[in-house]
Amino acid sequence: MERKVRVRFAPSPTGPLHIGGVRTALYNYLFAKKHGGDFLLRIEDTDQTRFVPGAEEYIIESMNWLGIPFSEGVGIGGPHAPYKQSERKPLYKQYADDLIAKGFAYYAFDSGEELENIRKSMEAEKKTFIYNAATRGMMKNSFTLSEAEVNQKLAAGEQFVIRFKIPDNEEVLVNDIIRGEVRVHSAQLDDKVLFKSDGMPTYHLANVVDDYLMEITHVIRGEEWLPSAPLHVLLYRSLGWENKMPQFAHLPLLLKPDGNGKLSKRDGDRLGFPVFPLQWKDPKSGEISSGYRESGYFPDAVVNILAFLGWNPGTTQEVFSLEELVEAFSLERVGKAGAKFDLEKAKWFNHHYLVNLSAEQVAEKFIPILKEKGIEVSKEKAATICGMVKERAHFISELWAQSSFFFIAPDSYDEQVIKKKWKEETPELLRKSISFFQDSANFEAQPLHDAFMEFLTSIGVGPGQIMNIIRLALVGSSSGPDLFAIMNLLGKEETVDRLNRALETIK
RNA sequence: GGUCCGUUCGUAUAGGGGUUAGUACGCCAGGUUUUCAUCCUGGUAACAGGGGUUCGAAUCCCCUACGGACUACCA
Numbered sequence: 001m002e003r004k005v006r007v008r009f010a011p012s013p014t015g016p017l018h019i020g021g022v023r024t025a026l027y028n029y030l031f032a033k034k035h036g037g038d039f040l041l042r043i044e045d046t047d048q049t050r051f052v053p054g055a056e057e058y059i060i061e062s063m064n065w066l067g068i069p070f071s072e073g074v075g076i077g078g079p080h081a082p083y084k085q086s087e088r089k090p091l092y093k094q095y096a097d098d099l100i101a102k103g104f105a106y107y108a109f110d111s112g113e114e115l116e117n118i119r120k121s122m123e124a125e126k127k128t129f130i131y132n133a134a135t136r137g138m139m140k141n142s143f144t145l146s147e148a149e150v151n152q153k154l155a156a157g158e159q160f161v162i163r164f165k166i167p168d169n170e171e172v173l174v175n176d177i178i179r180g181e182v183r184v185h186s187a188q189l190d191d192k193v194l195f196k197s198d199g200m201p202t203y204h205l206a207n208v209v210d211d212y213l214m215e216i217t218h219v220i221r222g223e224e225w226l227p228s229a230p231l232h233v234l235l236y237r238s239l240g241w242e243n244k245m246p247q248f249a250h251l252p253l254l255l256k257p258d259g260n261g262k263l264s265k266r267d268g269d270r271l272g273f274p275v276f277p278l279q280w281k282d283p284k285s286g287e288i289s290s291g292y293r294e295s296g297y298f299p300d301a302v303v304n305i306l307a308f309l310g311w312n313p314g315t316t317q318e319v320f321s322l323e324e325l326v327e328a329f330s331l332e333r334v335g336k337a338g339a340k341f342d343l344e345k346a347k348w349f350n351h352h353y354l355v356n357l358s359a360e361q362v363a364e365k366f367i368p369i370l371k372e373k374g375i376e377v378s379k380e381k382a383a384t385i386c387g388m389v390k391e392r393a394h395f396i397s398e399l400w401a402q403s404s405f406f407f408i409a410p411d412s413y414d415e416q417v418i419k420k421k422w423k424e425e426t427p428e429l430l431r432k433s434i435s436f437f438q439d440s441a442n443f444e445a446q447p448l449h450d451a452f453m454e455f456l457t458s459i460g461v462g463p464g465q466i467m468n469i470i471r472l473a474l475v476g477s478s479s480g481p482d483l484f485a486i487m488n489l490l491g492k493e494e495t496v497d498r499l500n501r502a503l504e505t506i507k
Numbered sequence: 508g509g510u511c512c513g514u515u516c517g518u519a520u521a522g523g524g525g526u527u528a529g530u531a532c533g534c535c536a537g538g539u540u541u542u543c544a545u546c547c548u549g550g551u552a553a554c555a556g557g558g559g560u561u562c563g564a565a566u567c568c569c570c571u572a573c574g575g576a577c578u579a580c581c582a
Contacts, residue, residue: 012573012582029537047581058574112580128509128578140530161580179512188510188578196580203582215578227511252513261575275549312520316530334519345532355545392544402544417542452542467541479543 005037005216008209012044013055016280016289017062019062019341020254020263021221023306027251028220029068030329038218041073042210043084046200053283055082056507062277066299067311067322080214092201095239096162096194105113105194106142107150110164114140124504130190133168137238157430162195164204164235172230177218177331193232197295205227208235211246215492220249220331223338225483252310253338265289273343277302296395297346301353305346309339335400345378351394365396375407384489388481402421402480406489411477417478418506421468429466429501430473432459434499443492445484452484473502 032039043056060075072078099105122129142150170186226426229248230268236245256267266276279291292302304320313328318451363382389402389437436455471483486496
């Protein structure tokens with residue numbers, strides 16, 4: 001019996017969504033769509049102490065910006081609502097109780113302090129404290145206390161947790177789509193807390209219960225969860241849900257670009273690239289972290305960049321739309337090793353997307369920037385300019401530096417060019433050129449070019465002697481688009497003005 | 508420390524017993540362009556180390572090294 005593919009993205013609202021998380025969400029989405037399945041958003045907020053206001057909204061806004069839609073979940077609703085674990089709180093206890101009834105879990109009354117002390121003293125002996133078959137007998141729990149004592153503590157309202165009883169001496173097998181068979185001996189596992197003293201389940205319980213209830217078929221999550229996957233397998237078995245256990249796929253981590261280690265919030269701004277999809281202002285410290293959106297990345301480009309960090313299609317195609325990614329994606333082609341973010345490649349991707357936009361589309365995004373600078377232009381003119389300069393930029397924001405001379409005459413001239421190109425005969429040449437332009441009836445780029453070339457030939461001057469000077473006068477530097485196209489856009493009057501100004505100013 | 512996961516050019520990766528170890532970004536050189544950018548062509552650069560298995564290993568196995576994750580009443 002084939003179940004309908006259902007996957008979930010289950011972030012914790014403890015801060016802004018990290019690009020590693022975005023990639024996890026993306027892979028989940030791609031997998032779901034590829035198999036005609038569902039993609040749910042579940043918010044895992046079982047830890048009230050770490051809740052950060054705005055984080056949940058941030059997650060949803062990020063996914064919206066990226067154009068990755070959920071089919072079900074928080075903010076959308078669906079047959080398994082609610083999708084926020086804090087709102088599902090009453091649901092979990094019964095499963096913990098069920099586990100206790102079946103002998104797979106037990107009450108424990110050790111205080112945090114007691115636990116900490118024993119961990120410390122074990123550490124002093126260079127041993128690791130594991131709360132399991134080996135140590136249960138020395139702690140305060142259902143095994144060391146009589147049933148009457150336990151009941152009395154419970155009745156007295158004493159604080160307790162419910163721990164999972166890891167089976168003794170067993171090899172636990174986790175079947176991972178990406179990593180194959182992973183085996184861990186139960187002696188290495190500890191009796192994790194399933195149910196906290198505050199009445200909330202821990203991740204482990206809530207996650208398994210909700211995945212079961214929501215009929216999740218594939219759990220695609222970060223590699224940091226691999227060590228606890230054996231516990232989850234055991235939990236499915238103990239709950240009697242083994243035949244409904246989802247398949248696991250643990251994704252490789254995103255690493256920092258320099259050195260090693262997991263990519264973290266600090267690295268991004270240190271290395272000059274965002275680690276968050278959207279700009280984030282920490283509600284407590286007020287600290288601002290940059291986002292891809294605000295940095296000028298296109299959502300399609302971010303999706304494309306992220307898709308290729310840990311996955312490849314097995315062909316040489318690198319530019320993929322979201323639809324194409326859905327078509328090409330498979331978990332089998334996800335790599336095992338952590339991937340480092342490459343800023344240069346990311347910029348290249350964005351540049352590629354920028355160039356592939358039409359001049360009109362680019363202009364639409366550029367006009368607001370011009371407005372901010374107090375410049376009003378027609379859509380047509382903006383589009384013409386964008387068409388001329390878009391391939392010289394990685395981001396929309398770089399367009400201004402590439403095109404400001406269209407709107408504002410240069411207030412200085414590149415010294416290097418002056419030094420190299422401004423010769424004794426230059427002023428005379430420039431004067432002749434000015435009067436040529438002054439007398440030109442046709443200022444269309446091509447005819448103007450042809451006529452000017454003819455003129456240069458007639459006075460016995462090579463283009464190299466004057467073209468750079470004219471560019472310098474018009475642009476202020478020696479770079480930029482086709483000179484005659486610039487003149488055409490500037491118009492005769494402005495062109496002649498700028499040439500005259502250069503003549504007067506230089507030397 | 509323990510457990511688990513990983514390791515191909517600087518980066519992302521292809522290749523999974525016989526390849527001149529391929530591609531992209533970056534970088535370098537040449538071409539195009541009156542300039543710069545784009546574009547085109549070429550180049551640079553990698554199988555962590557050691558043992559096996561095999562006629563043959565980047566590929567399979569083991570060990571070592573290195574890196575990472577986890578080791579909470581956090582997720």
